[in-house]
Amino acid sequence: MIELQGLTKRYGDKTAVDHLTFTVRPGVVTGFLGPNGAGKSTTMRMMLDLDNPTAGDVRIDGKHYRDLNEPFKYIGALLDAKAIHGGRTAYNHLLCLAQSNRIPASRVDEVLETVGLSSVAKKRSKGFSLGMGQRLGIAGALLGDPEILMFDEPVNGLDPEGIHWIRNLMKDLAAQGRTVFVSSHLMSEMALTAEHLVVIGQGRLLADTSMADFIATNSRSYVRVRTPDPERLRDALAAAQIIPVVTGDGSFEIEGGDPARIGELAAKHQLTLHELSPQRASLEEAFMQLTADSVEYHAGGHLAGDPAGAVPVTDPAAPQWGAGWSGGKDSTPSTGKES
């Protein structure tokens, strides 16, 4: 378990992390979500005692990180600290970590196997692809067999196979009863991975909720209807106590409507329909709406609240890999724990 109490970090005038209080519990993947610059990495660094808080406190299983006897055995992390020595082989990199943390060398082969790098164990990591580097960083995090794991944007820049692998690994680790805390700036990724969500914007806590509640609250569903005879459709709907919202392009949106019922109603009144489609606002859109006021740098165009941003219903979680994957940071892998 990780407990944050009033955690705050200021850099001069800039408040990067602003009185964060929340708890990361074991047995589930907790997603740590926020737009670029929200303070995720800074928070994670303070959790690992790599940065000093200006105020507040982080406890790992009730203790400060610095008071943990063998921290590697409590908490493993994949951060963004570019600290892997590229001249070392994967095996030697992990062996150095193991030796400096009093972990048996036999564990190196185990974690290489877990992350699928056994066949390249004797290769220097500077020749590794981004995905292999991420796997090596994750192997480092797993080395001490810790109960708590922390991953900062672990899927950034990975191909679909790598993303799928990391997602399943995180879920498996949580299913083993471990505490898994993973940051992302993409709601669509979290929707597929996390059971619990902590959302921050400009360092402040915006939401601390189960994924199921977030979906229930934010995935507005409605039916879009278009007809060449809107007056008659409106009357027919009104007679059935259905009040549509008329949009700018003349189509109707019926909040929580049942497409079958609306289609049958139209047929009964011999009304021609040009569209009858169930829609669901995407979770990505809900996230953007939640954080709209706290995004540091806006691109042109609208951020949220625009019905045009809704997506047709295919999958409630609306995974949109590739779309919008912007890789906001250099993902050079590291455990961030090398001395």
Ligand SMILES: Nc1ncnc2c1ncn2[C@@H]1O[C@H](COP(=O)(O)OP(=O)(O)OP(=O)(O)O)[C@@H](O)[C@H]1O
């Ligand atoms: N060493 C530093 N000195 C000054 N400002 C900093 C420092 N580190 C971070 N910041 C600022 O603190 C804020 C939070 O940064 P942080 O990297 O924690 O955000 P993030 O949520 O991890 O974002 P990203 O997804 O872009 O990495 C940003 O405005 C950043 O510019």
